[in-house]
Amino acid sequence: MGKGGSSSSTNTTTTTNVSGTNAVSGDNLGVLLSGVNGSTVNIKATDHGAVKAAATVTTKALDSNVAAIKEANELSREAVKTNESVTKAAMASNENAIEKALIFGRDSMAANSEVNLRSLDNMRKSSEEAISAVKSMAEQSGTSARAAIAMAEETASRSQTGSASDMRKVTIAVAIVLGLAVTVVALKES
Numbered sequence: 001m002g003k004g005g006s007s008s009s010t011n012t013t014t015t016t017n018v019s020g021t022n023a024v025s026g027d028n029l030g031v032l033l034s035g036v037n038g039s040t041v042n043i044k045a046t047d048h049g050a051v052k053a054a055a056t057v058t059t060k061a062l063d064s065n066v067a068a069i070k071e072a073n074e075l076s077r078e079a080v081k082t083n084e085s086v087t088k089a090a091m092a093s094n095e096n097a098i099e100k101a102l103i104f105g106r107d108s109m110a111a112n113s114e115v116n117l118r119s120l121d122n123m124r125k126s127s128e129e130a131i132s133a134v135k136s137m138a139e140q141s142g143t144s145a146r147a148a149i150a151m152a153e154e155t156a157s158r159s160q161t162g163s164a165s166d167m168r169k170v171t172i173a174v175a176i177v178l179g180l181a182v183t184v185v186a187l188k189e190s
Contacts, residue, residue: 134187141180148173
């Protein structure tokens with residue numbers, strides 16, 4: 001029996017499916033391509049300077065903040081310096097006022113003490129003068145009383161003769177002595 005013939009076959013199937021539709025859901029921030037087959041696609045995405053502008057704005061904002069902080073620090077330093085000088089001036093003024101008040105108080109007390117001493121001296125002198133006047137009046141009263149007694153004795157010795165003019169003199173002398181005695185008593189009580 002014979003051998004029969006040989007046969008061979010090759011089959012290649014290439015299927016390319018191309019669809020020209022895209023479906024996007026949610027944020028569409030990317031690039032979508034459809035319907036491109038066997039092509040070289042160069043895609044260039046640009047932000048049109050947005051990132052660079054954002055960086056510039058951020059840098060300027062930071063620079064502005066740094067400058068503001070420096071100004072605020074300088075203002076704070078100046079405020080503290082001014083406050084320090086005002087406080088020192090106020091304290092110096094208070095010290096000066098207190099010192100003057102103490103000096104015034106000391107001087108016032110010294111003047112008051114001097115016035116009190118003068119017043120006491122004047123009172124002592126017045127008392128001495130009053131006592132001296134009372135003593136003088138008492139001595140005068142004693143002298144007058146002795147004279148009146150002497151007159152009375154003389155009148156008594158003359159009473160037997162009965163001189164009216166002598167009686168009048170005795171009466172006047174007794175009235176004077178009584179008047180002086182009443183005056184002395186009144187001065188002693190006052």
